[in-house]
Amino acid sequence: MSVRPQILIVDDELPLAELLAEILSDFESEIVTDSKEALKLLLDPSLDYKAVFCDLNLPAISGADLYRQVREKRPGNERRFIFVTAGACSPESKKFLEGIPNPTLTKPFDVKTVLKLASLI
Amino acid sequence: MPLTDSQSKVNDSLEKLKREIAHDLRNPLATARGLAQLIELSSEVTPKLQAHAQNILVALDRMNEIIGLITDVPSGK
Numbered sequence: 001m002s003v004r005p006q007i008l009i010v011d012d013e014l015p016l017a018e019l020l021a022e023i024l025s026d027f028e029s030e031i032v033t034d035s036k037e038a039l040k041l042l043l044d045p046s047l048d049y050k051a052v053f054c055d056l057n058l059p060a061i062s063g064a065d066l067y068r069q070v071r072e073k074r075p076g077n078e079r080r081f082i083f084v085t086a087g088a089c090s091p092e093s094k095k096f097l098e099g100i101p102n103p104t105l106t107k108p109f110d111v112k113t114v115l116k117l118a119s120l121i
Numbered sequence: 122m123p124l125t126d127s128q129s130k131v132n133d134s135l136e137k138l139k140r141e142i143a144h145d146l147r148n149p150l151a152t153a154r155g156l157a158q159l160i161e162l163s164s165e166v167t168p169k170l171q172a173h174a175q176n177i178l179v180a181l182d183r184m185n186e187i188i189g190l191i192t193d194v195p196s197g198k
Contacts, residue, residue, distance in 0.1 A: 013149075016155075019155040020155075086148065087147065087189075090137075090140060107148065110158070111158045
């Protein structure tokens with residue numbers, strides 16, 4: 001029987017996503033590098049991730065747009081997003097992050113910071 | 122004195138370039154730093170390897186500071 005993943009990691013940079021999964025190895029996690037695939041999973045009612053570590057700067061669908069679509073179509077689940085950023089954000093991204101209550105993880109992040117965020121799950 | 126249109130365009134391009142530098146350099150930097158830290162924290166490696174990992178972390182933190190210096194340069198707005 002396969003175990004349902006508790007954490008979704010969305011990042012187009014596979015090595016970074018794999019690192020997060022390694023740090024979070026106490027949890028079952030699923031990695032997606034394609035934001036369109038991430039959207040499908042996030043909107044799938046049969047899936048219920050406890051946390052979504054999401055890169056803000058994604059090609060195709062941005063992290064902010066993934067968040068907005070989840071907030072609209074599965075209200076409440078947007079609270080599970082933890083945004084991963086490289087620090088220097090565009091004015092739009094900065095405004096977006098300032099307007100939501102979700103935690104942000106800045107690259108390069110500390111392993112202990114990731115574990116601390118995971119402990120809140 | 123207000124900026125001309127061409128000066129504003131140059132500034133906007135510089136801002137975009139700085140964001141791209143931060144994003145493109147910090148992605149591999151974050152991966153390398155995280156892996157070095159996992160080695161440092163591991164109980165399965167020798168003290169010598171842990172010391173190497175600590176030195177890698179110091180070097181990568183210096184690189185991150187340099188990226189910060191580049192991205193923090195004001196673009197004359």
